[in-house]
Amino acid sequence: MPHSTLQTPTFRRTVAVTLAAATALALGACNRGGADTTGGGGEATVGIALITKDSSNPFFVAMQKGGRADAAKNNVKLTVASGKKEGDDQGQIDAIEQSIARGDKGILITPMSTGVNAAIKKARDAGLFVIALDTPPDPPSTVDITFATNNRNAGKLDGQWAAAQLDGKPAVIALLDLFDDKIVSVDYNRDQGFLEGMGIDVADGKKNGDEAKTGKYTGGKGGDYTIVCNEAGEGAEDGGRSAMEKCLAKNPNINLVYTIxxxxxxGANAALKAAGKTALIVSVDGGCAGVSSVKSGVIGATAQQYPLKMATLGMEAIAKIARGGEKPQVSPGLDFFDTGVALVTDKKADGVESITSDEGSKICWGN
Structure with missing residues (x-):
């Protein structure tokens, strides 16, 4: 993960947690499996599969790049695979089957949906240590452990910031989610977290779209809200544009857009611009391109996550377990290992901790 000279309390805590985790992973000692070959340093070479949702989203490209760069440091034989696109469960299932057949010691995976759970179970039953990255599976016990952003908190930061920016004005909201035909934890946690940050009651916290469509939000100064739409953009720019077009057709007065x-x-901004409209847009990722969009004003605020850290810590963990080290532990009070999040915005909001786009650009990922 890139380094920074930021000195905010959140950043210091994130660094402290990361260093503590790395130390814990390095010092453990129990056993699970071996490996077949030995590297130049005397450590057994460990086969690991890194399976992402796709190989085009900048987030997963950065994760794959970081994994490849760190593989040699850990004497890891890394095989990178992915689905063809978001939603390609079968592509991930095939990659899991291939990892089992190769005799890998572990798998790092950003699970597509519950559709890959059975294949993950098969891998664990075969003795592979499976770590989910970025997307906690449902249920979390599907994998050995998850290294991820606290996506609920990421969404809440966006919602808290948006409520403060509205300053009591009515919120006319478009929610641009990931899928409408699959249940993915990252999808509902960001969406529902955003609503919670706005101070809007959610019905089922693991389900998008079942909250009251009108009512009061209590974040910031509070005010009236209308939820115009939940549309799936499948995490892509063209999907975001078409989803936003559908929302604007329902109500052209949207002034707040949450995006997965x-x-x-x-994509949503392109649709707004084409329609001659403006709206506050909030998002999650914190890639270098996204941070640039914050700086240019396209995105008002984005919750930054750290995919290189996820891949690095995950690879270190599997390599150490295969060589007799301890299993990693979840963060206190959570059912996953929290790799940190920071809100990036150039419009500070009272009571919402954030960093600027200039600060975010020093620790962003991708080009």
Whole structure:
């Protein structure tokens, strides 16, 4: 993960947690499996599969790049695979089957949906240590452990910031989610977290779209809200544009747009611009392109996550377990290992901790 000289309390805590985690992973000692070959340093070479949702989203490209760069440091034989696109469960299932057949010691995976759970179970039953990255599976016990952003908190930061920016004005909201035909934890946690940050009651916290469509939000100074739409953009720029067009057709007065990620946000902005409209846009990812969109004003605020850290810590963990080290532990009070989040915005909001786009650009990922 890139380094920074930021000195905010949140950043210091994030660094402290990361260093503590790395130390814990390095010092453990129990056993699970071996490996077949030995590297130059005397450590057994460990086979690991890194399976992402796709190989085009900048987030997963950065994760794959970081994994490849760190593989040699850990004497890891890394195989990178992915689905063809978001939603390609079968592509991930095939990659899991291939990892089992190769005799890998572990798998790092950003699970597509509950559709890959059975394949993950098969891998664990075969003795592989499976770590989810970025997307906690449902249920979390599907994998050995998850290294991820606290996506609920990421969404809440966006919602708290948006409520403060509205300053009591009515909120006419478009929610641009990931899917409408699959249940993915990252999808509902960001969406529902955003609503909670706005101070809007959610019905089932694991389900998008079942909250009251009108009512009062209590974040910031509070005010009236209308939820115009929940549309799926599948995490892509073109999907974000078409989803936003559908929402604007329902209500052209949308003034607040939540997006699952930054490519979706860019697409939504294009649709707004084409319609001659403006709105506050919030998102999650914190890639370098997304941070640039914050600086240019396309995105008002984005919750930054750290995919290189996820891949690095995950690879270190599997390599150490295969060589007799301890299993990693979840963060206190959570059912996953929290790799940190920071809100990036150039419009500070009272009571919402954030960093500027200049600060975010020093620790962003991707090009």
């Amino acid at each position: 990620n930054e490519p979706t946000a860019v």
